[in-house]
Amino acid sequence: MVHIYFDSKTGNVQRFMDKVTQITGWKAYKIGPTTTAKVPGHLVTFTTRFGDVPDTTREFMNREAKQIFTVSSSGNTNWGRNFALAAEKIATDYSVPIALKFELSGTMNDINQFIEIIKKNNYYYECKHGSIKLDIA
Amino acid sequence: MSKKFTAVNWNTPENDYALLFWEQNIKQFWIDTEYIPSKDIDSWKRISPEIKEAYKKALGGLTLLDTLQSHTGMPKIIDHITCLQNKAVLSYMCMMEAIHAKSYSTIFSTVSSTAEINEIFSWVEENKHLQFKAATIDAFYRAIDKENPTDEEVYMAIAASVLLESFLFYSGFFLPLWLCGQGEMVASADIIKKIIADESIHGIFVGLIGQDIFKKLPNQAAVKERVIALLHHLYENELKYTEEVYTEVGLTADVKEYVRYNANKALMNLGFDAIFEVKQVNPIVLNGLNTETTQHDFFSKKSTNYEKSTEIVHLKNEDFEMDATVNI
Numbered sequence: 001m002v003h004i005y006f007d008s009k010t011g012n013v014q015r016f017m018d019k020v021t022q023i024t025g026w027k028a029y030k031i032g033p034t035t036t037a038k039v040p041g042h043l044v045t046f047t048t049r050f051g052d053v054p055d056t057t058r059e060f061m062n063r064e065a066k067q068i069f070t071v072s073s074s075g076n077t078n079w080g081r082n083f084a085l086a087a088e089k090i091a092t093d094y095s096v097p098i099a100l101k102f103e104l105s106g107t108m109n110d111i112n113q114f115i116e117i118i119k120k121n122n123y124y125y126e127c128k129h130g131s132i133k134l135d136i137a
Numbered sequence: 138m139s140k141k142f143t144a145v146n147w148n149t150p151e152n153d154y155a156l157l158f159w160e161q162n163i164k165q166f167w168i169d170t171e172y173i174p175s176k177d178i179d180s181w182k183r184i185s186p187e188i189k190e191a192y193k194k195a196l197g198g199l200t201l202l203d204t205l206q207s208h209t210g211m212p213k214i215i216d217h218i219t220c221l222q223n224k225a226v227l228s229y230m231c232m233m234e235a236i237h238a239k240s241y242s243t244i245f246s247t248v249s250s251t252a253e254i255n256e257i258f259s260w261v262e263e264n265k266h267l268q269f270k271a272a273t274i275d276a277f278y279r280a281i282d283k284e285n286p287t288d289e290e291v292y293m294a295i296a297a298s299v300l301l302e303s304f305l306f307y308s309g310f311f312l313p314l315w316l317c318g319q320g321e322m323v324a325s326a327d328i329i330k331k332i333i334a335d336e337s338i339h340g341i342f343v344g345l346i347g348q349d350i351f352k353k354l355p356n357q358a359a360v361k362e363r364v365i366a367l368l369h370h371l372y373e374n375e376l377k378y379t380e381e382v383y384t385e386v387g388l389t390a391d392v393k394e395y396v397r398y399n400a401n402k403a404l405m406n407l408g409f410d411a412i413f414e415v416k417q418v419n420p421i422v423l424n425g426l427n428t429e430t431t432q433h434d435f436f437s438k439k440s441t442n443y444e445k446s447t448e449i450v451h452l453k454n455e456d457f458e459m460d461a462t463v464n465i
């Protein structure tokens with residue numbers, strides 16, 4: 001099972017996640033001030049101010065970065081170089097690889113691409129993290 | 138006493154987003170006269186007469202949309218929004234629309250003669266596709282110009298506003314971005330990119346307010362259909378407008394793709410799904426958006442008299458007492 005922690009202020013990431021979970025049955029948790037990541041999983045957030053990470057996301061990552069496999073960010077290419085920059089800042093600050101940058105609530109293409117990327121990598125990350133024991137003793 | 142008038146109280150949040158948008162808008166503040174489009178004079182001399190013609194028309198069309206938005210769209214909508222903090226944010230946006238409308242004139246004044254400029258403004262008045270855009274949107278604004286419009290009427294005016302700001306502008310934005318992506322007219326493009334950042338934040342905010350009203354509508358499916366029908370209606374017109382402005386310069390297909398791409402984004406701002414299949418946006422245009430510009434946070438990075446003081450040293454009387462023992 002894939003677990004995803006997501007942040008959303010104006011509803012785009014929420015709608016993106018609604019579609020992803022509808023298609024896949026994965027579990028998604030909206031990040032709040034006290035959200036913890038008991039099970040490891042992926043992060044989907046958005047970019048705010050001028051290429052910034054939302055405060056709620058940062059606070060969550062300060063607590064739970066160890067449990068996060070990949071980061072994705074929503075944004076808008078109209079912000080030029082600041083497009084979805086939150087993903088890059090999180091990648092640098094917490095050493096988490098980027099899965100996807102997408103615009104607003106994402107097109108069907110973005111959603112399918114996201115699902116593919118996560119599917120391909122989730123098992124690897126779970127093994128690396130130790131939450132699944134490799135069967136090759 | 139009949140009606141009670143309420144004062145806007147920013148010390149008690151009315152929702153969880155008004156202050157965020159207020160602050161973002163303040164940080165994005167700019168004025169046309171801080172930019173120097175005259176740096177583009179050499180570039181202007183280099184580009185072909187056909188592109189010049191399309192460029193002037195594109196900017197003329199944009200001027201009309203910003204004029205409509207600041208003089209009619211925002212004021213009419215503000216009148217029917219109940220949340221006072223949201224009204225304040227919209228008023229600020231309304232003021233920025235007036236700055237946008239003026240800024241195209243600032244660009245015109247460096248590249249065109251008075252006679253040419255007057256010609257563009259006459260073209261705007263005579264062009265039937267531009268007039269169609271303005272009239273179509275304006276009808277939704279005028280429909281709420283009364284005491285008690287229905288929620289649906291207010292919602293449709295808001296949806297029309299989002300379509301204007303997140304969709305209809307882009308047939309015009311295409312050319313300055315495309316030129317900038319190749320290193321031409323870059324100083325003027327700095328202004329255009331500031332306008333795009335503003336329109337982006339306006340589209341999100343007005344779209345959010347729209348979504349709140351939409352949730353209360355009893356006939357959501359029917360209203361959503363009205364919005365999609367309006368979008369198609371405007372889209373057909375955008376295609377014709379695009380052909381008229383861009384055929385000579387051979388960019389029609391690319392502009393149409395960019396128009397569809399932004400139509401999708403406008404729908405997302407309203408909380409709906411994208412409806413157009415978009416393959417690829419012209420990479421030169423995206424490059425135009427990405428080139429490093431003078432984008433700045435007006436208040437914290439600029440050294441003019443607008444600069445916010447962060448380290449204030451309070452002066453005391455003693456500070457003015459001369460030290461009599463100073464050696465000269």
Ligand SMILES: Cc1cc2nc3c(=O)[nH]c(=O)nc-3n(C[C@H](O)[C@H](O)[C@H](O)COP(=O)(O)O)c2cc1C
Pocket residue numbers: 007008009010011012013014046047048049050051052074075076077079082083084085103104105157158161341
């Ligand atoms: C105040 C504000 C600032 C933004 N700044 C950026 C930015 O710097 N870069 C970017 O790519 N998107 C920016 N955006 C766009 C958002 O990242 C985008 O709308 C995203 O889909 C929001 O996700 P949400 O609706 O789940 O909150 C900004 C949006 C807002 C409201």
